[in-house]
Amino acid sequence: MTMPEQPYNVYEDRCPTRLVLDRLADKWALLILDRLRGGPLRFNHIRREIKGISQKVLSQTLRKQERDGLITRTIFPTVPVTVEYALTPLGRTLTETVSALTHWAEKNMDAILAAQRTYDERDAS
Structure with missing residues (x-):
């Protein structure tokens, strides 16, 4: 068959x-998705949690993820306006994969650095 x-x-x-x-495959997209795994977050909370991401890049990445149906954007009529982001059911289908990938890098960083040193030493000779 x-x-x-x-x-x-x-x-x-x-x-x-x-x-x-x-x-x-973008690092910012993975980090945002992994952060939202714990539940809805406000824009500034995400920006504080993900060190090094600019406001512009965060905004662009969130917009792309919303367009792809991975996250939702909810606006609350407060003063000032509050915006909250959350994973959609489709986005939640990625949580295990994204978490495994992002945290794999943390767990294997020493081995990667050792492999890079070995490669660089071999390449330098």
């Missing part, structure tokens, strides 16, 4: 999945 053909093939150069992968 043959498997039905998938409508999308990530290995094809014009497949729209490439755009999604490009956005998901």
